[in-house]
Amino acid sequence: MSRVARLSVLLALLGVVQSGAALAQPSEAPPAIRVVAAQRGEVRETVRLTGSVVAGETVSVSSRLDDFRILTVRAEVGDVVRAGDVLAELDDTMLRVEEAGAAAKLARAAAAVRQAKVAVEDAEIALDQIRSDLRRSAQLHDKRLLSQGALEAQETALRRADAALATAREGFAGAEADQSLAQAEARRIALELGFTKIRAPTGGKIARRTASIGAIPARGGEPLFQIIKNGLLEIDGEVSERGFAKLQAGQTASVRTVGAPDAIMGRLRLLQPELGSRSRLGRLRVTLPQGTDLPIGAFASGEIEVGTGNGVVLPTSAMQTEGGASTVLTYRNGAVTRTIVRTGIETADLVQVLSGVEAGDSVVLKSAGVLADGDRVTPIETPYPASPTGFEPATLRMASER
Incomplete structure (x- = not known):
């Protein structure tokens, strides 16, 4: 067999082997x-919500008097106070002087009332006596034992006694009015003396103090103190429009703040009825448990369970x-x-x-x-x-x- 023929046979055998190997390969495995x-x-x-810590409700405390210097300050930021606690005191020197004058006026008015009352009683007695005399005189006049002139004189005396009683009664009413004015003045001074002690209108925590010794606050001016009512804190938060539709007041919220090791469980108190015109986010308030101590303005995040x-x-x-x-x-x-x-x-x-x-x-x-x-x-x-x-x-x- 020639060399060319042998090569042809060898190539044919190799093709058969390769075909057999291909047929022997298994099919591809499923993915x-x-x-x-x-x-x-x-x-x-x-x-999910994000927001910040805010005061649940802030109560402002201002001076109710004008031109009274602050004498002492007894409360500081962070202090927990009860309703009625004295936060600051104003100088009451001038009011004490007015109080003494009002007491004297009140005593004089009371004496005038007593005198006017006695005058009324005397006028009533005198009138009764003249009326009795006039009745007897009329009887004597009927018996022609008393002249017409004498009878007319007694009638004139009766009219004068009536007028005197009316005058006495007016004097008594005037004395009582003066006494009422004196009493009102005394009550005003007593009330203002009470206002010199600036008291906490509610219990809570002092969030801000502007009162300083020597300052002269104006009535209705800048608050001297701001109190977080009952110390309650809230989260002023935002949620997506989609999530906002699933929320209801009273749902439980789990809130975390920076630095706090554990989640704080709060309750959804308020859903504002309007979404942000640009952000399309809904705003809400979550009330935290009483006694929660967090800084106002701290960042907070959390979740509200809806189902x-x-x-x-x-x-x-x-x-x-x-x-x-x-x-x-x-x-x-x-x-x-x-x-x-x-x-x-x-x-x-x-x-x-x-x-x-x-x-x-x-x-x-x-x-x-x-x-x-x-x-x-x-x-x-x-x-x-x-x-x-x-x-x-x-x-x-x-x-x-x-």
Whole structure:
């Protein structure tokens, strides 16, 4: 056999071997897909908030007198006070002088009232006597034992006695009026003396003090003190428009502030009825427990729980929407099947499944646009927590409401 012929045979044999090797290769394995087992757990739906610490209600304390110098200051910022505690004292020297003068006027007015009362009593006695005399004189006149002139004189005396009694009564009324004025003046001075002690109108914590010894505050001017009523603090916060629609007064909020080791549980007190025109954020107030000690203005963030669901839960990534229905891909016997499910509470992490999937069923973790109904796959079991806290999928930030 020639050399060329031998090469041809050798090449043919190599082709047969390669063809056999190709036929001997196994078919391609199904794609590896991560699957999770549906679990029973709890899903908490929360709305995130950001804000700052503010006073729940601030009570301003001002001077109720004009031109009185501050003599002493007894309260400082941060002090806890009770209603009625003296915060500062004004110089009452001039009022004490007025008080002494008012006391003298009051005593003189009381004496004048007593004298006027005696005058009325004397006038009444005199009038009664003249009336009695006039009756006897009239009888004598009828018997022609008393002249007409004498009778007329007694009638004139009666009219004078009536006038004297009226005058005495007017004098008594005037004396009583003077006494009332003196009493009112004494009460005014006593009231102003009370105002020289500037007292806390409510219990709470002193948030601000402008009072200083020697200053002369004006009535109705800048507050000398500001008190956080009952020491209650609140969070003035903002939430997204989507989350705002789920909130109701009375819901529980978990709040954290910078530097605080633990979360503080508060209660949603107020939802403002208007969203920010630019930010589209809703504003709210969360009341913190009494005794909470945080600096005013501190940054705060937290969550407000709006719903809780128990039962079968799946990762949110396993869900798809098809034809308006929620579906998942369940894995069984080497292949996936599209299954329609009914869902409950949904968060960024978990979904509560009300029907369609049972605990223990294997579900494709992420299936969007990758697999179709009936595809064969190689499963990779993937664990996940059954009860993480679900957060609203939104990035919130403080917004200026200008």
